Amino acid sequence: MNSTPIPTPAPRIAVIGAGPGGLTCARVLERHGIAVTVYDRDASADARNQGGTLDLHADSGQIALKEAGLLDEFFALARPEGQAMRVLSRHGEVLADYRPPADENAAPEIDRGQLRTLLADSLAPGTVRWGHTLRSAAARPDGTHRLTFENGTTTDADLLIGADGAWSRVRPLVSDATPVHTGVTFLEAHFDHVDTDHPAVAELVGDGQTFATGDHKGLLAQRNSNQHVRAYIALREDVDGESLAGTDLGDTEAVRAALLEKFTGWDERLRILITDNDGPYVHRPLFVLPAPHTWPHTPGVTLLGDAAHLMAPFGGNGANLAMLDGCELALALARHNSVDAAITAYEGTMLPRAAEAGDGADALDRVFGPGDRDATEVPDFGREKEEYRRGAAAYRSR
Template identity: 80%
Template sequence: MSTSPAPRIAVIGAGPGGLTCARVLQRHGIDVTVYDRDASADARNQGGTLDLHADSGQIALQEAGLLDDFHALARPEGQAKRILTRHGEVLVDYRPGTHEDAAPEVDRGQLRTLLADSLTPGTIQWGRTLTSAAANPDGTHRLTFDTGITADVDLVIGADGAWSRVRPLVSDAMPVYTGVTFVEAHFDNVDTAHPAVAELVGDGHVFATGDHKGLIAQRNSDQHVRAYIAITDDVDWYRAAGIDLDDTTAVRATLLRAFAGWDEQLLTLITDNDGPYVNRPLFVIPAPHTWPHTPGVTLLGDAAHLMSPFGGNGANFAMLDGCELALAIARHDTLDEAVTAYERTMLPRAAEAGDGAAALARNFGPGDRDPASIPDFAEAGEQYKRGAAAYRNR
């Protein structure tokens, strides 16, 4: 980047994609400010665990100079996956090799802290909720925050997730409900307090689907397990059922009726949780999502290509987006050239991956799951490694 004076670059959103972008920019001597509505990196629970793929998330971390730090935090054993029928029959019990590093797991909160702590102090402006972004006559953009503070910037990068406030600058696309809702439950001190759940989940994940429903659980660090009780229903299913989401007993009773006839050990994911449930309807932006090149603004991650969680591409693509955008800015003479080059690569990649709606339909369709539809997890790991080698040899 040879622009003088130094360009004013703002990243909206301190998630994995936005923080990766900021880190890579700073490694190339480029100033950036990140704005996020959270009060701090750990102001709220960041959610479950992520598998960072060798051909995307790990490439981004390598460019960020954080790959070794990531491996020190990650759980390679978390790549284990068990696939069961709704009656408890084991279809697949995949255990990764001791040194398998194709897609190790890391808690979202740990990843966010790793990235945030790597930035120059003061880079992230916490407690800043973007209320509007508008083009100025000179081609810059004015950002207005809920605190009344404004900032004029040469490039605004929308890394602000599904309900992005930046996206309307380039696109009128809005998230669409997939028809699937995850009702999240959690279990603390699982090895001692919930041994049946610990046995069911093992070191990684367990999946059981059938009859338009599913029970999914993942082990996080520190003896914590998150379960996702998947139902195919209207987005306001709880209103139709006449229950309040804060009424844990009523939610549990409704879910148990929906899962009548399922294996008793699987049902512990509904009956034995600590604390309340969290309702998480799944939304996507229908793929392909593209927009006309718009000087001074671009998107990455969920703001650009909101996908269902099946496939594990969301955070991985967000981090690769952030990395590639930062590298493009470092390697091109102008911001406009950089954004053009970035979008030329990112948009086709996201379009090819799709929005994941088909995977939801396949996993939560009628009847029992077809064993032939279950991926070969060992081969998937090899594909990530081959993809990483091909990416680096481009």
């Protein structure tokens, strides 16, 4: 690891947000001998459910994990079989049934919680300050930023890194952009002990994911570890759930009845994702930051991940690019002799890459458009994996 000598005194670096991007940034910084503090609102790494499963791509997330010295640990936890993808029509016709080869590691799956624990546990004790919700960040005349947290503590930073997600409190320091609703909302459903308690769901989902769309709607399901499946019931609606107007979103049975009405005519093997879930539905409207999202160079502050380029979930780019962002920002700080030069170098690479990736809103329009999909519209999942490998080779040869 070749690094430029760290300036004296060393810059005070504050990362807001202990998600995959923020933790990756911190880990790579520490591997280069650069001190950093991460602040997160959660009480601990496992204080709340972190969400579903992620496929970490060879050309982005895996590159970041290698720089973090954690790639072998990731592969020990990951599920290569989770790359399986079954695509159905709303009438149950199988449009594609991709099963990865046993040695396919271009994009294996890992639970979000497992990834967060892996990254957090790799950091020096005390690096992450849990229970710190950022209240405000204010620029000071000397070019630093004063951070004030809801628990009453304050600190100053020479570099403030906003890794705090869609509703970032750091973003307003560099940009007026705010997330916009895509017109698509997910209702998340859960299935525990799926192999024993929900065998029909287990058969439908298999080792990976099942995806069915049509008539502006969709039923998606993904296997997580420990016999758990998450399903996402997709609807075209506004952010307040107007397509379920008159239904209390906290009333599970009322929501289920409304959803069954909306999915009338869908294959019964798919409708079990609405009828058989354990517990309530979780309302998850999808937002994006319209791309390209850019901002003028701002000394002492930058963004990564969803704070910089919030994307729709299709394609799995969000967490992967967040981790690559965090990795590249850390490397820039290690290789430049000033914070300002490092920010300039990092943003010069990250912003064009995010613009090229886009916000994913067009994909939502295609997937959840009118009528039915057919086999010609299904991606070639094997070719997709090969593209990740080619991308990784091209990245490493730069």
